[in-house]
Amino acid sequence: MASTVERTNSATIELLNSSFHQKFCDLDKDVPVACAKDSDIIKEKCKSAVKRISISSSIFLIAHEDDENDIILPGNCTSRGNISHHGSVKSVGDIIGSGAFSEVREYYCPIEDFDIENYVQDDNEKDSTSTSKPSSKLSTGHSRRSSLASQLSSTGENSYAMKTLKYDLSRSTKISGLVDLTIEAHFLARLSHPNIVNLLSTGGEPGSPSFFIVIERVSCTLAEVIKKCRFQRRRMKSIGVNKYGEKMDKIQTKIELRYEFNNRINISRQIAAAVRYLHSHSILHRDLKPQNMGEDENGTIKLFDFGTCKELKEDLSKKGNNKYYGTKRIGTMRYMSPEVATSTLYGLPADVYSFALVAWFVLHLEEPYAGFTSDDLLKVHEKRLRPRIKKNMPKDIRQVLFKSGWNNDPEKRPTMEEMYSTLDGVLQSSSS
Ligand SMILES: Nc1ncnc2c1ncn2[C@@H]1O[C@H](COP(=O)(O)OP(=O)(O)O)[C@@H](O)[C@H]1O
Ligand SMILES: [Mg+2]
Numbered sequence: 001m002a003s004t005v006e007r008t009n010s011a012t013i014e015l016l017n018s019s020f021h022q023k024f025c026d027l028d029k030d031v032p033v034a035c036a037k038d039s040d041i042i043k044e045k046c047k048s049a050v051k052r053i054s055i056s057s058s059i060f061l062i063a064h065e066d067d068e069n070d071i072i073l074p075g076n077c078t079s080r081g082n083i084s085h086h087g088s089v090k091s092v093g094d095i096i097g098s099g100a101f102s103e104v105r106e107y108y109c110p111i112e113d114f115d116i117e118n119y120v121q122d123d124n125e126k127d128s129t130s131t132s133k134p135s136s137k138l139s140t141g142h143s144r145r146s147s148l149a150s151q152l153s154s155t156g157e158n159s160y161a162m163k164t165l166k167y168d169l170s171r172s173t174k175i176s177g178l179v180d181l182t183i184e185a186h187f188l189a190r191l192s193h194p195n196i197v198n199l200l201s202t203g204g205e206p207g208s209p210s211f212f213i214v215i216e217r218v219s220c221t222l223a224e225v226i227k228k229c230r231f232q233r234r235r236m237k238s239i240g241v242n243k244y245g246e247k248m249d250k251i252q253t254k255i256e257l258r259y260e261f262n263n264r265i266n267i268s269r270q271i272a273a274a275v276r277y278l279h280s281h282s283i284l285h286r287d288l289k290p291q292n293m294g295e296d297e298n299g300t301i302k303l304f305d306f307g308t309c310k311e312l313k314e315d316l317s318k319k320g321n322n323k324y325y326g327t328k329r330i331g332t333m334r335y336m337s338p339e340v341a342t343s344t345l346y347g348l349p350a351d352v353y354s355f356a357l358v359a360w361f362v363l364h365l366e367e368p369y370a371g372f373t374s375d376d377l378l379k380v381h382e383k384r385l386r387p388r389i390k391k392n393m394p395k396d397i398r399q400v401l402f403k404s405g406w407n408n409d410p411e412k413r414p415t416m417e418e419m420y421s422t423l424d425g426v427l428q429s430s431s432s
Helices: 010-030 035-053 058-065 116-128 141-155 171-188 222-239 250-280 349-364 374-379 395-404 416-431
Strands: 091-098 102-109 158-165 199-203 212-216 293-295 301-303
Touching: 035 171, 091 158, 102 171, 158 171, 171 199, 171 212, 222 250, 222 293, 222 349, 250 301, 250 349, 250 416, 349 395, 349 416, 395 416
Parallel strands: none
Antiparallel strands: 091 102, 102 158, 158 212, 199 212, 293 301
């Protein structure tokens, strides 16, 4: 991911925008027979996918309400926040990341175009006028507001991330990508948590190739954060130098090493907070991995990539943690739970397993199953392999986070609430 970005002047911005939209126009032309009908079919597919994975299809409802501007704002926000309008996007910059179907670009919006007061007011209204609309169900005005405010004050301008569909995809891949992006927008429009990227805006109609989302930006992925931690820790241990390049004595080095470790427990706790929030609303992420999390410029960890989310329907015949279920094999092999890998019924514990592996990665500074080929990874569950836990790992983390967290039996795994409390307890006891 690019760390620094050269600002584009307004002429370049215009050019970027026109080529950006041109790509999507070409995409629309791409569709072979009966263009309009085909795009209608694709939109319908997206709509039914959202219905399948969720209790409502609110993203489409919001889209229709806002037809006039062809723009949707999260939740009940009106366009008074005015961070973008389709066709007059302020600045779309370089690609900062990409996935199988998507491209993520820098997206700038000058501060004067963003009326934080109005936005805040909308947020408060949203809470107080909370109706039966699904979009208001998960929102807490406070966290959205404080997150936006911190972003505004620290940068003086707004730098966001714009996620679009890649433009050179085959028709079937394009459909999968559009479904994912629509699902992502659907969930993000309803979520509000300090450790989950905020949806700022969307453009185009959900399910159409020109559909895009604008979200809070992270400065690097968790994988990159951990790489930096590993480098710093090695320097501290080998030459006794802190992150500012200052020489430390043995005692200082020991203190710094502990501080650095606690910082990573805190990172894990923030991820746990995000997943706990999702689970409290019966939402399963299904693709928890370091590439789908990042750190913003204030050092806050944010979870993103909600295209694989599913709102689980309750199975009242089952008790406890696993009473919600899905069946589709989805996610990334390295972090995938045994029940998802074998396409048996799964529920919230599937994310708990993935979280345990992500936490192992954060606390060991090593990718789980490093050096395994994709064939080797397929055999992990067959052979019941698990990463080795370091001897000096705090006992609670060893037992709850790892040993129970990645238990082969989903019923024996802790809840995300327990995972969070364990990390919180370890942090509290080390600071007292
Ligand atoms: N909010 C963001 N800020 C900065 N970079 C991002 C952001 N969201 C995604 N990225 C980058 O783009 C990559 C792909 O985005 P992601 O949402 O994971 O797409 P996909 O669904 O295709 O995996 C990420 O791994 C990350 O490098
Ligand atoms: Mg991803």
